Amino acid sequence: MASITQNKKDGKVVSYKFKACVGRDEFGKQVFKCTTWKVPDGLIPSRAEKAAQKAAAEWEQKAKDEYQKDLQNPERVREREITKARTDFAAFIREIWFPICICDGEHKPTTVDFNRNISNVIANYFSGKAIQAINGTDIQKYLIYLRTGYKTAQGKNLAQKTIRHHYCTLANIFSYAMKQEYILKNPMDKVDCPKLTKKKVDALSTDQAKAFFGLLDDCPMDFRCMLNLLITTGIRRGELMGLQWGDIDIEHCVISVNRNVSYTPASGIVVSTPKTDCGFRQIPLMPSVAEVLMEYRNTTGEWKRQDYVFPKGGNPSLARDPNSLTRRVKRFMKLHDLPDMSPHDLRHTCATLLLSNGADIKSVSEILGHTDASTTLNFYVRSDLQQMKAATDKFANAFGL
Numbered sequence: 001m002a003s004i005t006q007n008k009k010d011g012k013v014v015s016y017k018f019k020a021c022v023g024r025d026e027f028g029k030q031v032f033k034c035t036t037w038k039v040p041d042g043l044i045p046s047r048a049e050k051a052a053q054k055a056a057a058e059w060e061q062k063a064k065d066e067y068q069k070d071l072q073n074p075e076r077v078r079e080r081e082i083t084k085a086r087t088d089f090a091a092f093i094r095e096i097w098f099p100i101c102i103c104d105g106e107h108k109p110t111t112v113d114f115n116r117n118i119s120n121v122i123a124n125y126f127s128g129k130a131i132q133a134i135n136g137t138d139i140q141k142y143l144i145y146l147r148t149g150y151k152t153a154q155g156k157n158l159a160q161k162t163i164r165h166h167y168c169t170l171a172n173i174f175s176y177a178m179k180q181e182y183i184l185k186n187p188m189d190k191v192d193c194p195k196l197t198k199k200k201v202d203a204l205s206t207d208q209a210k211a212f213f214g215l216l217d218d219c220p221m222d223f224r225c226m227l228n229l230l231i232t233t234g235i236r237r238g239e240l241m242g243l244q245w246g247d248i249d250i251e252h253c254v255i256s257v258n259r260n261v262s263y264t265p266a267s268g269i270v271v272s273t274p275k276t277d278c279g280f281r282q283i284p285l286m287p288s289v290a291e292v293l294m295e296y297r298n299t300t301g302e303w304k305r306q307d308y309v310f311p312k313g314g315n316p317s318l319a320r321d322p323n324s325l326t327r328r329v330k331r332f333m334k335l336h337d338l339p340d341m342s343p344h345d346l347r348h349t350c351a352t353l354l355l356s357n358g359a360d361i362k363s364v365s366e367i368l369g370h371t372d373a374s375t376t377l378n379f380y381v382r383s384d385l386q387q388m389k390a391a392t393d394k395f396a397n398a399f400g401l
Contacts, residue, residue, distance in 0.1 A: 136190030246305030
């Protein structure tokens with residue numbers, strides 16, 4: 001039977017402590033449980049003592065039943081321990097998830113920097129809250145905050161794609177927390193992934209592309225080569241900055257993409273592998289572009305295969321920051337009253353012009369280095385009215401309609 005001990009305050013019994021043996025552990029040792037029962041207001045001492053005895057008996061029986069259930073299902077114990085835990089969510093992100101899952105030596109510096117920025121916003125929003133206490137509603141409120149209350153350093157609203165990145169980061173965080181048994185249920189299961197509105201790809205029109213090509217002859221030779229490569233090969237800016245002369249086969253009009261250059265404030269300029277395995281690829285060069293590259297190479301004097309084609313500060317062994325290319329392209333576009341476009345927009349232009357001039361999806365996908373041709377299909381293929389009319393004309397001609 002449970003032992004009952006009075007707890008007094010100012011000479012008055014205010015509560016009782018119950019202690020009972022609920023069973024024995026695997027080693028035959030007695031297992032004791034304790035609890036405190038508060039005396040209800042208005043009870044005289046004699047009635048309080050009787051009530052305590054009754055409450056102790058009921059509690060003891062319940063404690064024994066619960067212990068037997070725990071013996072039969074040890075998972076119950078683990079679940080209670082997880083439920084009782086209070087792990088600060090911000091600390092979990094910064095001290096556990098980020099160092100283990102992101103700074104693991106397998107992610108590129110740009111990926112690490114990207115995840116650091118997003119996870120900092122998440123940690124600041126949920127500061128002071130335990131990860132075990134966060135539910136689906138809290139996540140939904142956070143996504144609403146990103147849409148309506150959060151502003152970038154430039155005072156702008158977040159793009160839909162960025163908000164989806166926040167959702168995916170939260171999904172990764174809670175998935176890891178589940179795996180490591182910090183939580184019992186994943187709150188992300190009750191939150192739908194934010195939808196994206198498909199936007200038209202920013203690319204030069206045919207007339208704008210003609211104007212663009214007409215301006216290249218007046219550019220400095222190195223920049224002329226960069227612009228030609230961006231718009232005719234669809235190469236990424238980091239891949240362009242990673243090109244070495246050994247990657248360019250001018251005779252056979254082929255370039256090999258083997259490197260990617262990135263920059264983050266934390267890591268500086270880093271030369272690594274392309275974005276994906278499919279990023280390693282060969283891209284055909286237009287003969288006219290090959291001729292310009294040969295002319296440019298002849299102006300560099302002696303060169304080695306491992307020299308960068310577009311080096312930093314004229315030092316052929318140093319890669320250039322891709323951000324400098326973006327600034328240069330934007331200045332060029334603005335100077336010549338062309339649409340405000342980045343090197344990546346010229347990559348879009350390359351894909352769009354290839355497809356509109358009859359190139360097949362698979363070839364364009366491989367030129368761009370996409371992992372899946374469906375990416376190219378979903379992202380770039382947009383029929384305009386002129387193309388649709390051409391398609392119906394072909395249909396009509398085939399059947400004499």
